Amino acid sequence: MSADSTPTDNINPAVDGSELIRFDKVTKRFGSNVVLDNLDFSVNSGKHVTLIGPSGSGKTTILRLLMTLLSPDEGTIKVGGEYLTHEERGGKLVPAGEKHTREVRKNIGMVFQQFNLFPNMKVLRNITEAPVHVLGLSKDEADERARELLDQVGLGDKADAYPSQLSGGQQQRVAIARALAMRPQVLLLDEVTSALDPELVAGVLDVLRDIAHSTDITMLCVTHEMNFARDISDQVLMFDSGRVIESGSAEKIFGDPDHERTREFLSAVL
Amino acid sequence: MNEITAGLWGLLFDGLWITVQLTVYSAALAAVVAFVIGLARTHRLWIVRFLSGAYFEIFRGTSALILMFWIFFVVPLLFGWQLVPMWAAVLALGLTYGAYGSEVVRGSVAAVAPAQREAGIALSFTSAQQLRKIILPQAWPEMVPPFNNLLIELLKGTALVSVVGVGDITREANLVRNATGDSAPVFTVILVMYFVLAFVITRGMRVVERQAKASIGQAPPKSGGITAKLGLRQQVETSQSAGGSS
Numbered sequence: 431m432s433a434d435s436t437p438t439d440n441i442n443p444a445v446d447g448s449e450l451i452r453f454d455k456v457t458k459r460f461g462s463n464v465v466l467d468n469l470d471f472s473v474n475s476g477k478h479v480t481l482i483g484p485s486g487s488g489k490t491t492i493l494r495l496l497m498t499l500l501s502p503d504e505g506t507i508k509v510g511g512e513y514l515t516h517e518e519r520g521g522k523l524v525p526a527g528e529k530h531t532r533e534v535r536k537n538i539g540m541v542f543q544q545f546n547l548f549p550n551m552k553v554l555r556n557i558t559e560a561p562v563h564v565l566g567l568s569k570d571e572a573d574e575r576a577r578e579l580l581d582q583v584g585l586g587d588k589a590d591a592y593p594s595q596l597s598g599g600q601q602q603r604v605a606i607a608r609a610l611a612m613r614p615q616v617l618l619l620d621e622v623t624s625a626l627d628p629e630l631v632a633g634v635l636d637v638l639r640d641i642a643h644s645t646d647i648t649m650l651c652v653t654h655e656m657n658f659a660r661d662i663s664d665q666v667l668m669f670d671s672g673r674v675i676e677s678g679s680a681e682k683i684f685g686d687p688d689h690e691r692t693r694e695f696l697s698a699v700l
Numbered sequence: 701m702n703e704i705t706a707g708l709w710g711l712l713f714d715g716l717w718i719t720v721q722l723t724v725y726s727a728a729l730a731a732v733v734a735f736v737i738g739l740a741r742t743h744r745l746w747i748v749r750f751l752s753g754a755y756f757e758i759f760r761g762t763s764a765l766i767l768m769f770w771i772f773f774v775v776p777l778l779f780g781w782q783l784v785p786m787w788a789a790v791l792a793l794g795l796t797y798g799a800y801g802s803e804v805v806r807g808s809v810a811a812v813a814p815a816q817r818e819a820g821i822a823l824s825f826t827s828a829q830q831l832r833k834i835i836l837p838q839a840w841p842e843m844v845p846p847f848n849n850l851l852i853e854l855l856k857g858t859a860l861v862s863v864v865g866v867g868d869i870t871r872e873a874n875l876v877r878n879a880t881g882d883s884a885p886v887f888t889v890i891l892v893m894y895f896v897l898a899f900v901i902t903r904g905m906r907v908v909e910r911q912a913k914a915s916i917g918q919a920p921p922k923s924g925g926i927t928a929k930l931g932l933r934q935q936v937e938t939s940q941s942a943g944g945s946s
Contacts, residue, residue: 499818528827536824546819550837550916559833560823592917612823 450475450616450648451496456505458491458672465491467672468505473665475615478642478649480659480680483669484695489652493618496650497540498531509534510615536564539614543621545601547593547608553580554589557608565612572611579607583637599630603637610641617641619651623658631655638662656700660684668692704885708876712886715872716893722786722858722868723897726793727851733798738805739831752802759799765860768792772864789861797854804846808839841912848905852898869893 451473458466466488473479481489494500495507498515506523507514512534517526547556557579558572567575580586583603585596593601602622609617619638623631635658642649642662653659659666659680666683668676668691676689687693740752759767771792776782783791812835820830862871873890877883 497818497822499821532824532826535821538822540822542815542819542822544815546813546815548816548819548834548838549918550834552917560825563829563833564824594917608823 448475449473450510451650452508453492453495454506454508456495456502456507458488458495458500459503465672466495466502469673471667471674471677473648473650476646476648477664478651478662479665479667480651480653480663481667481669482653482656482659482683482695487669488672489669490620493540493620493650493652496538496616496618498535501525510537536612537615538618539609539612539616540618540620541602541605541609541622543624545593545598545605545625547601547605549593551593552589553585553591553593553596553604556593556604557611560608561611576607576611579610580604582640583607584633597630598626599633602626602630602634606634606637606641610647614647616648616650619649619653621652621654623653623655654699656684656696668695670695704876704880704882708879711872711876712869712889712893715867715869715890716897718786718866718872719855719858719868719870719893720897722789722793722861722866723851723855725790726797726854726858729790729794730797730801730850730854733795734801734805737798737802739809741802741806742809756799756802759796760803762796764792764796764857765863767796768860768864785861785864785866788864789858789866793854793857793860797850797857800850800853801847804843804850805839808842809835811842812838838916841909841916841918844905844909844912848902848909851901851905855897855901856894 449472453469453471456466456469457464465486469488469492481492483489491500495502496509496514501515506516513523513526514534515526515531516523517530518524547553548559551559554573554576557576558567558569561567561572561575562569577586577589580589583606585600585603585607588596588600588604593604596604606622622638623634626634635655638658639662641647649662651659651662663680666678666680667674668683668687668689670691676683676687676692678687683692684696687696737752737755740748741756743749743752768789771783772785772788775788816834816838817830820834825833858868859870861868862874865871869890873886877886880886
């Protein structure tokens with residue numbers, strides 16, 4: 431890639447099954463605790479990938495690295511052919527400036543366990559703020575798109591509510607709409623139903639199923655909802671101690687896993 | 701013992717006006733200092749944190765009165781220019797109370813959930829946008845009650861200026877007392893004056909606090925308050941949304 435190309439040049443939004451995300455020998459430590467250990471893996475464009483494994487196995491860390499909420503201690507991450515936290519300068523790989531990282535990051539959206547809506551903004555503005563001020567959409571354009579998305583997640587009548595006036599499930603659906611409003615290529619879902627009351631989980635999962643089936647967004651999903659994972663996943667990665675110990679189709683991993691550790695884990699959670 | 705004449709009472713009201721001006725100007729300067737220093741103390745560059753931290757420690761640890769003397773008496777000797785007493789006083793009070801206020805700003809900003817900043821990063825906002833759109837609006841309601849305390853401290857701190865010859869309530873009261881020798885009524889009246897000013901400040905800050913909380917979807921403001929009468933837009937919007945959902 432040439433040094434003068436803007437980071438988005440190399441990204442082909444069409445779903446061609448090409449490699450969209452690549453982790454190359456990524457290591458992440460917290461103190462002496464190695465969370466990710468020399469991790470290699472890649473995700474192809476348009477795929478829905480679920481990360482499963484015991485807690486502390488590094489699944490959420492992968493999403494947080496992709497969202498640049500954390501930086502890798504070693505190794506590199508590429509999104510759409512561009513280094514995420516590094517830049518090439520004079521043939522050398524150096525830590526990227528904030529601007530470069532922000533450009534690459536625009537292709538990635540994230541939905542958090544605790545929703546993290548902005549309490550100081552009404553629902554509609556939660557969704558339109560970034561499209562207007564980051565992508566440069568006109569206010570009308572952003573409003574129209576936000577209302578469509580709110581309809582899509584079943585909250586068309588809540589545009590003028592504050593987040594504090596919504597239930598957890600409603601807040602999470604707004605958070606999904608907010609992430610989608612940025613038209614990301616990659617959507618990261620970090621245990622998005624874990625903080626919800628049981629009766630609210632289904633509504634959120636239905637919205638996500640709809641997105642998985644009706645769009646070509648690449649999804650990386652950390653979840654404890656194994657039925658949901660089985661429904662939407664093209665690929666399931668089983669993590670243990672910071673490594674991928676098994677990877678395969680949902681039918682394969684949930685039906686007939688090769689690895690003993692996977693079998694133990696699934697029998698414990700299913 | 702002489703009578704306190706209407707003219708002498710008039711002096712107290714002149715002093716009251718000076719005290720109000722001093723409080724407003726010093727508070728304005730203190731607010732600027734508080735935000736600049738308070739935010740600088742959360743900056744990612746250590747040198748910025750160090751310099752702003754040094755400012756905070758120095759101005760918190762020195763007396764406003766001595767600073768006022770210094771600005772009024774020492775600066776002319778060192779630099780050869782003399783500030784009028786009023787501005788020397790505003791400078792001393794603003795810099796000192798700004799240091800206290802910076803701690804309020806820093807603490808309230810630090811108290812905003814880190815997840816809010818993460819959500820801002822996930823939407824690719826710049827650091828400045830995160831601060832302006834997400835962090836400060838949420839930190840602001842937390843700042844208002846401690847700012848109220850500081851503002852009242854500042855009001856009472858303005859009494860210090862009488863020693864550099866600014867004609868505030870306290871100085872005028874002393875003049876009147878010297879003229880008449882009648883301490884009790886004069887000091888009682890200025891005690892009440894300070895109290896009334898402090899009370900007005902507190903009521904005003906309560907309105908600000910309610911407004912601030914309403915702006916982040918907590919506790920909707922009472923309808924028909926002062927701000928509603930002034931027709932502030934925010935007030936109208938929030939009462940509508942609160943009404944709509946209940």
